[in-house]
Amino acid sequence: MQILNLVKTKMRTSSRLTKYQIDLISYTTSKHLDSWLELSEFPQYAKKWFLLARNEAFKSDFSAAKLGCVIVYKNHVIGKGHNKLKTDPIQKRYNEKYRDWNITDDSNLIVHSLHAEIDAIKHIPYPVMQKLDWKHVEVYIFRVAPGLEGCTGLALPCPACAHALQDLGIQKVYYTTGHLDKPFGCCDL
Ligand SMILES: [Zn+2]
Numbered sequence: 001m002q003i004l005n006l007v008k009t010k011m012r013t014s015s016r017l018t019k020y021q022i023d024l025i026s027y028t029t030s031k032h033l034d035s036w037l038e039l040s041e042f043p044q045y046a047k048k049w050f051l052l053a054r055n056e057a058f059k060s061d062f063s064a065a066k067l068g069c070v071i072v073y074k075n076h077v078i079g080k081g082h083n084k085l086k087t088d089p090i091q092k093r094y095n096e097k098y099r100d101w102n103i104t105d106d107s108n109l110i111v112h113s114l115h116a117e118i119d120a121i122k123h124i125p126y127p128v129m130q131k132l133d134w135k136h137v138e139v140y141i142f143r144v145a146p147g148l149e150g151c152t153g154l155a156l157p158c159p160a161c162a163h164a165l166q167d168l169g170i171q172k173v174y175y176t177t178g179h180l181d182k183p184f185g186c187c188d189l
Pocket residue numbers: 115116117157158159160161162
């Protein structure tokens with residue numbers, strides 16, 4: 001909880017997510033990202049990981065919901081990923097178990113497109129995964145606000161991804177949000 005203490009005016013814990021055994025820590029802002037990064041109290045290392053997650057988000061296939069995820073262990077990135085249009089069996093399994101809504105394509109088939117968190121987990125090399133102490137792993141998720149490329153949007157993990165992270169034993173997840181009035185993305189350029 002060190003980050004939370006350092007930037008308590010800028011971050012908050014989401015109480016509605018206490019049903020998970022992980023800390024989901026949000027960063028709420030109405031500022032342009034560059035303004036946010038200038039906040040002196042925000043730890044440099046957290047900026048670094050959020051910037052990397054942003055770089056990942058820009059690689060997303062999606063036009064409106066670009067999300068990137070970086071997984072960090074002992075100050076090293078061990079996995080990176082972004083949401084993709086392609087379907088994925090792990091995503092499908094978690095979606096079916098934990099989500100009560102589904103996205104369908106034109107033919108009404110349910111689409112289990114890959115989320116950034118699962119993509120990042122899948123990119124952790126197997127030998128690294130074998131040696132991890134998962135409770136010291138940190139996850140950073142960044143969402144680019146739709147149409148506002150420098151701004152943050154809501155990157156709260158969906159129930160499927162939250163459970164996947166929890167099942168691994170991950171305890172800390174940091175994610176961006178938009179402004180409270182515009183949770184999916186806002187900035188005051
Ligand atoms: Zn998800």
